[in-house]
Amino acid sequence: MPERVNEIIRSPGFWVTVWRRFLRDPVALAAALVVLGLILMAVFAPWIAPQDPFQGMSLRRLKPPGTEGYPLGTDELGRDMLSRLIHGARISLFMGIVPVLCALFIGAAIGIVAGYSGGWTNTLLMRTVDVFFAFPSVLLAVALAGALGPGMTNGLIALTLVFIPPIARVAESVTTGVRSRDFVEAAKASGAGALLIIRKHVLGNVLGPIFVYAMSLVAVSMILAAGLSFLGLGVKPPQPDWGLMLNTLRTAMYTQPLLCALPGVMIFITSISFNLMTDGLRSAMDIKA
Amino acid sequence: MRESDNVPLLEVRGLVKHFPVKRNLLGRATSVVSAVDGVDFDLRQGETLGVVGESGCGKSTTARLLMHLIEPSAGTIRFGGKTVGSAALPLKEFRRQVQLVFQDSYASLNPRLTVEESIAFGPMVHGTARTQAQARTHALLERVGLDPRRFAGRFTHELSGGQRQRVNIARALALQPRILVLDEAVSALDKSVEAQVLNLLLDLKQEFGLSYVFISHDLEVVRFMAARVLVMYLGRVAELAPTEALYTDSRHPYTTALVGSLLSMNPDRRTEAAPISGDPPNPIDPPPGCRFHTRCPHAEPVCAAGVPGLGMRAQEHWVACHMGDPMSGHSKAPARAA
Amino acid sequence: MILYATKRVLLTLPIMLGVTIVCFALVHLAPGDPLISVLPPDASQSIKEQMMALYGFDRPYHEQFLRWLWRVLQGDIGTSIRTGRPVSTEISKAVGNTLMLAALATCIGFLLGTLFGFVAGYFRDTWIDKTASALSVFGVSVPHYWLGMVLVIVFAATLGWLPPTGAGPGGSEDWKWDWVHFKYLILPAVTMSVIPMGIIARTVRALVAEILSQEFVVGLRAKGLSEVGIFGHVVKNAAPTALAVMGIQLGYLLGGSILIETVFAWPGTGLLLNDAIFQRDLPLLQGTILVLAMFFVVLNLAVDVMQTMLDPRIQRA
Numbered sequence: 001m002p003e004r005v006n007e008i009i010r011s012p013g014f015w016v017t018v019w020r021r022f023l024r025d026p027v028a029l030a031a032a033l034v035v036l037g038l039i040l041m042a043v044f045a046p047w048i049a050p051q052d053p054f055q056g057m058s059l060r061r062l063k064p065p066g067t068e069g070y071p072l073g074t075d076e077l078g079r080d081m082l083s084r085l086i087h088g089a090r091i092s093l094f095m096g097i098v099p100v101l102c103a104l105f106i107g108a109a110i111g112i113v114a115g116y117s118g119g120w121t122n123t124l125l126m127r128t129v130d131v132f133f134a135f136p137s138v139l140l141a142v143a144l145a146g147a148l149g150p151g152m153t154n155g156l157i158a159l160t161l162v163f164i165p166p167i168a169r170v171a172e173s174v175t176t177g178v179r180s181r182d183f184v185e186a187a188k189a190s191g192a193g194a195l196l197i198i199r200k201h202v203l204g205n206v207l208g209p210i211f212v213y214a215m216s217l218v219a220v221s222m223i224l225a226a227g228l229s230f231l232g233l234g235v236k237p238p239q240p241d242w243g244l245m246l247n248t249l250r251t252a253m254y255t256q257p258l259l260c261a262l263p264g265v266m267i268f269i270t271s272i273s274f275n276l277m278t279d280g281l282r283s284a285m286d287i288k289a
Numbered sequence: 290m291r292e293s294d295n296v297p298l299l300e301v302r303g304l305v306k307h308f309p310v311k312r313n314l315l316g317r318a319t320s321v322v323s324a325v326d327g328v329d330f331d332l333r334q335g336e337t338l339g340v341v342g343e344s345g346c347g348k349s350t351t352a353r354l355l356m357h358l359i360e361p362s363a364g365t366i367r368f369g370g371k372t373v374g375s376a377a378l379p380l381k382e383f384r385r386q387v388q389l390v391f392q393d394s395y396a397s398l399n400p401r402l403t404v405e406e407s408i409a410f411g412p413m414v415h416g417t418a419r420t421q422a423q424a425r426t427h428a429l430l431e432r433v434g435l436d437p438r439r440f441a442g443r444f445t446h447e448l449s450g451g452q453r454q455r456v457n458i459a460r461a462l463a464l465q466p467r468i469l470v471l472d473e474a475v476s477a478l479d480k481s482v483e484a485q486v487l488n489l490l491l492d493l494k495q496e497f498g499l500s501y502v503f504i505s506h507d508l509e510v511v512r513f514m515a516a517r518v519l520v521m522y523l524g525r526v527a528e529l530a531p532t533e534a535l536y537t538d539s540r541h542p543y544t545t546a547l548v549g550s551l552l553s554m555n556p557d558r559r560t561e562a563a564p565i566s567g568d569p570p571n572p573i574d575p576p577p578g579c580r581f582h583t584r585c586p587h588a589e590p591v592c593a594a595g596v597p598g599l600g601m602r603a604q605e606h607w608v609a610c611h612m613g614d615p616m617s618g619h620s621k622a623p624a625r626a627a
Numbered sequence: 628m629i630l631y632a633t634k635r636v637l638l639t640l641p642i643m644l645g646v647t648i649v650c651f652a653l654v655h656l657a658p659g660d661p662l663i664s665v666l667p668p669d670a671s672q673s674i675k676e677q678m679m680a681l682y683g684f685d686r687p688y689h690e691q692f693l694r695w696l697w698r699v700l701q702g703d704i705g706t707s708i709r710t711g712r713p714v715s716t717e718i719s720k721a722v723g724n725t726l727m728l729a730a731l732a733t734c735i736g737f738l739l740g741t742l743f744g745f746v747a748g749y750f751r752d753t754w755i756d757k758t759a760s761a762l763s764v765f766g767v768s769v770p771h772y773w774l775g776m777v778l779v780i781v782f783a784a785t786l787g788w789l790p791p792t793g794a795g796p797g798g799s800e801d802w803k804w805d806w807v808h809f810k811y812l813i814l815p816a817v818t819m820s821v822i823p824m825g826i827i828a829r830t831v832r833a834l835v836a837e838i839l840s841q842e843f844v845v846g847l848r849a850k851g852l853s854e855v856g857i858f859g860h861v862v863k864n865a866a867p868t869a870l871a872v873m874g875i876q877l878g879y880l881l882g883g884s885i886l887i888e889t890v891f892a893w894p895g896t897g898l899l900l901n902d903a904i905f906q907r908d909l910p911l912l913q914g915t916i917l918v919l920a921m922f923f924v925v926l927n928l929a930v931d932v933m934q935t936m937l938d939p940r941i942q943r944a
Contacts, residue, residue, distance in 0.1 A: 003381035006321070008438050009438060009439055009442055010403070011442055011443045011445075013444075014400075014401055081402040086505075183396035183398055183407075185358050185389075185408065186352070186389065186391065186397050186460065187399075188358055189356050189389050190384065190415075190464060191381040191384040191385060191411070191414050191415060192414045196414065199397050203402065205399070205401055233578060287539075
């Protein structure tokens with residue numbers, strides 16, 4: 001009866017509803033546009049940046065913002081600040097998003113398996129996670145990055161390891177909540193196996209909250225990654241990274257204060273945009289039904 | 290007489306479920322709740338068996354044990370003469386024959402799936418093609434009184450309680466089962482909606498040749514639906530009898546108290562007996578002997594000493610009470626046969 | 628209650644064991660030779676082997692771990708490769724400085740955060756709420772090491788009101804409780820307080836809004852209780868959770884002070900960690916992290932037990 005199927009009135013799905021609610025939130029929408037702009041800036045950095053971010057000249061070191069040809073001034077090696085800030089978005093966004101994504105895959109898998117299985121599997125997995133929870137996140141990141149040594153890959157590994165435990169915990173608690181609901185029992189009663197139930201009935205109900213939580217970690221990850229670079233544990237010079245730029249410009253704090261605050265402004269704008277966007281998404285998903 | 294009339298559709302023997310409630314630091318159970326403690330009954334082809342009892346008596350646990358949603362600690366379930374879980378009747382095959390309708394119509398439907406997806410899920414698990422499963426879904430929605438064009442694409446939170454419970458019934462029927470276990474399926478509904486759903490259930494039973502296990506705390510509804518009634522008290526069977534016999538000629542003091550608490554339109558039938566008092570004892574530490582003796586007006590030392598067996602006291606009328614057993618030594622027991 | 632506390636303590640032991648394993652593994656995660664920083668690059672093979680044997684690096688991992696754990700249990704957390712002094716000596720002074728900083732920061736953050744959170748939750752969905760919420764978003768979004776630099780630029784470099792870095796005049800590290808020294812504490816503590824402020828404000832806002840929407844508050848209002856009386860009820864109900872959050876935040880600040888201590892050259896555990904990392908002083912790194920993590924575990928335990936004492940409902944969970 002294919003014609004009849006076409007006549008069915010279809011309600012908008014959960015994500016469609018969330019999207020519509022999100023669009024009605026001006027603050028979140030503005031934040032999302034900023035994030036989009038930053039992402040575009042990172043992707044097209046080589047085409048947007050007016051100068052080569054690596055090419056310095058000792059003659060024009062530490063020019064203040066507003067200098068002719070260098071709208072945001074030059075850094076301690078005479079490189080164009082604007083170009084370096086534009087290129088810096090690449091590493092900062094990468095270090096904000098990629099570790100959280102990696103941790104999302106691993107942490108959600110651990111948490112969902114633990115939550116759905118319960119019993120000893122749960123105890124074993126979650127107690128292991130608890131051990132990593134016993135370290136404050138900054139300390140764990142610094143400890144891991146410090147032991148592994150500086151470098152972007154090591155920073156990435158350290159941050160991923162930092163975010164797995166909190167994501168796993170959130171995933172475990174929402175999955176445990178869903179597992180005991182009657183519709184999972186009903187699915188079991190219809191003869192479905194564990195994997196099918198997880199795919200069809202659990203994921204749809206837990207991925208939303210887990211994803212929003214992970215998104216709230218992007219800002220944290222970015223600040224932490226920039227912090228590692230600031231300490232000299234993350235990205236190595238001469239890469240243009242906002243955290244590293246803060247570090248190297250610190251010597252000029254008294255002579256060119258405005259210049260040396262700029263990379264921090266970028267970190268701040270990015271992280272607050274991500275946070276406001278996440279808040280908006282969270283409240284858009286909080287549908288009382 | 291057909292052969293199937295002799296072999297019960299479902300035979301439940303010695304069903305036991307203990308839940309650990311307290312664990313010591315090593316995770317070993319230090320005490321257990323005997324939620325279900327030795328339940329026997331049969332379900333015949335085409336009948337409705339009512340199950341009544343106070344909340345916490347093990348009704349819902351029994352329902353989940355029947356479905357093997359939780360593993361019984363002991364006991365066997367046979368379906369059509371074959372033991373469930375054996376090679377002759379694997380669990381997946383059995384689950385297709387027996388389906389459950391839950392009390393909470395909202396929690397029992399996945400909020401992220403449309404009505405159509407929820408109903409079609411079961412058949413698709415068992416290998417039905419998507420289009421076929423959808424066609425069956427639409428036919429079932431029509432049958433339970435929901436226009437598929439209006440309801441198939443909707444989500445749970447857009448439906449009323451009665452509509453949701455109709456969807457749940459359709460979902461249960463989608464696997465073409467022979468038994469429906471209705472666990473307080475109408476308890477959460479308004480009275481007017483409840484009546485509609487009950488009538489729907491009666492019609493469906495006729496049409497699809499179903500048998501029902503109808504669990505409820507509402508004695509009036511059970512009387513309306515069931516041919517036989519099983520009374521449970523603290524995880525054990527107190528009485529099992531044909532409906533009319535149970536309501537007019539109850540033999541167990543607990544049943545008498547339950548039935549006596551019903552409102553009667555007839556002033557002559559007003560009971561003088563004291564209604565049942567107090568709360569049920571803690572199931573973690575149930576009373577020894579007959580579990581009802583702490584609240585029973587006829588309790589004697591023998592009741593605390595020995596567990597009364599389930600004995601046939603009249604045609605099809607089974608009672609677990611020392612007062613019905615001539616050998617028990619209870620003062621009100623009938624005289625021993627000479 | 629005592630039973631619960633005992634149980635909670637016993638459940639913490641495996642976590643502590645896990646923490647020691649992680650700390651031990653950190654050293655072996657490090658690439659290259661653990662002795663690289665103390666030996667001259669042209670050291671002969673035999674000297675290398677002697678040193679390896681001296682520090683016990685030549686034995687199998689599990690044996691090294693058990694020996695190390697045994698020493699840790701006796702209070703010996705190793706010897707700094709660089710200075711040759713016991714790690715515990717190096718840490719003890721730094722811990723005091725960090726604790727002072729983190730405690731002051733937590734207090735400031737708690738006071739401001741509670742204030743903002745309370746106001747926001749009480750005047751929910753008004754412009755006051757929006758402003759207070761914006762401040763808390765600011766608190767969790769701002770890179771605090773950068774904020775520290777900005778504060779130094781404003782209050783030290785430009786206005787000259789406060790000293791920019793260090794813990795005492797002339798780089799002295801002997802702390803005294805007087806105004807001259809205290810001035811050095813203000814900027815780092817204010818910078819640090821921004822993080823707990825944001826988090827506590829969010830928590831308190833949610834708590835207050837939830838309590839105010841509960842039926843018992845509606846009942847109290849219906850009974851004619853004044854707003855001051857209702858305020859009392861809200862405080863009573865929100866306090867346990869807010870205090871617990873504060874306790875945990877203190878732990879985070881203690882462990883996460885490295886960035887701020889680097890900005891302000893504050894002689895605490897963070898600066899010690901920084902030195903340990905860049906001088907590849909692995910025993911010092913390991914010891915400092917172990918001490919900080921243990922501190923965090925014990926603090927969480929204390930918060931948990933205290934919260935249960937204040938609010939017995941939680942015990943069921």
